[in-house]
Amino acid sequence: MPKSDYDVVIAGGGMAGLITAASIGYNSKGSARVLVVDRNKESEPGRKTNNGWTCGDATSKRSLDYLADHIGIRYGAPELEHPVKGVYVYSPDRKSKVLFEGEGYLFNRKLAPRRQVDDARKSGAEFLFGATAERLLSEGDKITGVTGRKSDGTSFSFTAKMVIDATGSSSTLRRFLPIPSMIEKEIDPDDVVGTGRYILDFEPSKEDPTFFSPDYCIIHLDQFIAPAGYAWVFPKGKKKVNIGLGVSHSGLARRNRRFGLNDNLQSLIDKYLADNPVIKNYTQPADDANSGNTKGNWQVPVRRHNDCMVANGFAVVGDSAWMPRPIDAGGISPSIYGGTILGKVVAEALEAGDTSEAGLWKYNVEYMGTHGYPMASFEVLRRYLQTVTNDQINYGMKHFLSEEDVLAITERKHPEFNQARFMNPTMWFRILSQLPLARGLRYTVKKSAALVEINLGYPESPKGFGEWQKRLERELSETVSKFKPLDVAN
Ligand SMILES: Cc1cc2nc3c(=O)[nH]c(=O)nc-3n(C[C@H](O)[C@H](O)[C@H](O)COP(=O)(O)OP(=O)(O)OC[C@H]3O[C@@H](n4cnc5c(N)ncnc54)[C@H](O)[C@@H]3O)c2cc1C
Numbered sequence: 001m002p003k004s005d006y007d008v009v010i011a012g013g014g015m016a017g018l019i020t021a022a023s024i025g026y027n028s029k030g031s032a033r034v035l036v037v038d039r040n041k042e043s044e045p046g047r048k049t050n051n052g053w054t055c056g057d058a059t060s061k062r063s064l065d066y067l068a069d070h071i072g073i074r075y076g077a078p079e080l081e082h083p084v085k086g087v088y089v090y091s092p093d094r095k096s097k098v099l100f101e102g103e104g105y106l107f108n109r110k111l112a113p114r115r116q117v118d119d120a121r122k123s124g125a126e127f128l129f130g131a132t133a134e135r136l137l138s139e140g141d142k143i144t145g146v147t148g149r150k151s152d153g154t155s156f157s158f159t160a161k162m163v164i165d166a167t168g169s170s171s172t173l174r175r176f177l178p179i180p181s182m183i184e185k186e187i188d189p190d191d192v193v194g195t196g197r198y199i200l201d202f203e204p205s206k207e208d209p210t211f212f213s214p215d216y217c218i219i220h221l222d223q224f225i226a227p228a229g230y231a232w233v234f235p236k237g238k239k240k241v242n243i244g245l246g247v248s249h250s251g252l253a254r255r256n257r258r259f260g261l262n263d264n265l266q267s268l269i270d271k272y273l274a275d276n277p278v279i280k281n282y283t284q285p286a287d288d289a290n291s292g293n294t295k296g297n298w299q300v301p302v303r304r305h306n307d308c309m310v311a312n313g314f315a316v317v318g319d320s321a322w323m324p325r326p327i328d329a330g331g332i333s334p335s336i337y338g339g340t341i342l343g344k345v346v347a348e349a350l351e352a353g354d355t356s357e358a359g360l361w362k363y364n365v366e367y368m369g370t371h372g373y374p375m376a377s378f379e380v381l382r383r384y385l386q387t388v389t390n391d392q393i394n395y396g397m398k399h400f401l402s403e404e405d406v407l408a409i410t411e412r413k414h415p416e417f418n419q420a421r422f423m424n425p426t427m428w429f430r431i432l433s434q435l436p437l438a439r440g441l442r443y444t445v446k447k448s449a450a451l452v453e454i455n456l457g458y459p460e461s462p463k464g465f466g467e468w469q470k471r472l473e474r475e476l477s478e479t480v481s482k483f484k485p486l487d488v489a490n
Contacts, residue, residue: 013040025343033126037148039130049296053110054197058106061104064105067340071343078108078289086104086216087099162314162349166339179314181308197269203239218234229247231244243269245268269297317342334371341363358461376475380479451475
């Protein structure tokens with residue numbers, strides 16, 4: 001075999017790509033030759049789009065601990081900007097709130113990649129900034145490198161034993177994968193949410209924990225203001241906030257049709273901000289830690305992760321692998337778990353001299369077993385929640401959500417919704433008055449158990465994949481036809 005330029009080229013140096021680079025370095029003890037190619041200037045690593053490092057910035061302490069335990073990287077200030085104690089979720093009428101306890105942090109997404117580039121460099125990775133990866137190179141049925149264009153207009157081309165696509169939610173490398181593989185290339189537009197937010201310094205006009213708390217992330221469920229999505233107020237300090245929302249495009253179109261309105265993502269965000277009674281007298285911070293990152297919209301995939309994430313000489317990770325959690329679009333934790341696991345598997349594959357689909361398969365298995373197994377069930381729950389009205393959410397949060405359900409979601413499990421079961425006679429009246437809702441919730445529970453079981457039986461080698469995927473699709477297809485989109489909102 002002719003010697004390749006690198007062992008691994010990682011396209012995209014964002015959250016997922018940079019953690020993967022550090023993990024390969026850690027697990028190969030610095031012996032792997034890794035190049036990270038990113039389209040940004042070196043002074044602006046990890047920038048997602050021209051609008052900045054657009055994100056809600058929140059992640060769990062649990063995922064940061066996983067990173068520290070597995071590759072010895074412990075983030076601190078300034079990349080972690082603010083600690084929180086949990087998340088409050090409010091019903092549309094704001095009369096019910098549910099606390100999901102669990103420590104977390106608000107990242108500074110602009111500063112974090114600077115630290116992450118340092119970490120990756122220390123573990124042996126090289127960088128090419130200002131370079132857009134455009135096309136994968138292949139020989140026969142194997143990826144052998146990547147070509148693209150630098151910001152000065154010249155082209156680049158590198159051969160490698162494998163290429164990792166970490167280019168985020170707009171990945172074209174995956175879409176135009178030039179070899180036969182089991183990786184799904186296209187995502188259904190309804191499985192992508194449009195999201196956007198502001199980062200603001202402000203003067204609180206009063207105290208009202210329903211609308212801002214320095215210690216808790218706040219999520220507002222409201223099918224009118226965030227159709228088929230949700231809105232958030234995340235604290236970045238006592239007087240600093242990340243405020244925004246996410247919507248499904250078709251949900252927004254249905255809501256506009258129903259009310260004869262013409263809102264778009266930005267007008268909804270502006271209205272949500274204007275309606276907040278606490279966040280007043282605000283400015284977009286202009287210091288180095290925030291400039292260029294205070295207003296922006298972008299997209300997040302919210303289906304289960306790609307059923308297969310490897311091919312011969314190729315892997316996907318992060319948003320390009322559709323990893324964000326379907327019910328809340330949280331993609332930082334999955335990038336941490338995914339990047340850490342992929343880095344370990346790649347180091348082992350290089351050591352074994354086998355970066356084929358089979359040689360990289362363990363990444364599929366370990367990601368599914370560690371973080372990915374509940375994602376299909378969350379996809380079903382998300383689809384269901386997109387069909388319920390504000391009144392149903394108000395009712396469901398008040399009467400059907402128990403402490404056990406809350407704990408289950410905190411533990412990344414599907415809630416049981418036992419309050420919506422007829423076996424509980426004290427609930428009969430309530431169940432009967434909202435029978436479709438109770439039935440819908442119970443149906444997601446039944447589906448969830450089946451889907452988790454299927455996912456925990458993910459095949460140990462590519463051989464069993466076809467059969468396994470058929471089982472998964474059979475289970476999922478029923479929910480697609482059952483959960484018909486409603487004209488949501490009150
Ligand atoms: C508004 C919004 C709010 C969100 N809120 C949260 C939240 O609160 N918590 C949470 O956990 N998740 C949240 N997410 C999701 C989270 O931000 C993403 O899941 C995460 O950033 C994914 O990381 P990534 O590395 O896969 O992709 P990205 O962060 O998008 O990084 C991709 C990198 O690749 C570069 N790149 C792209 N194409 C190319 C190319 N062809 N060649 C070279 N380089 C390329 C990009 O410039 C970038 O540097 C939110 C997302 C949005 C949009």
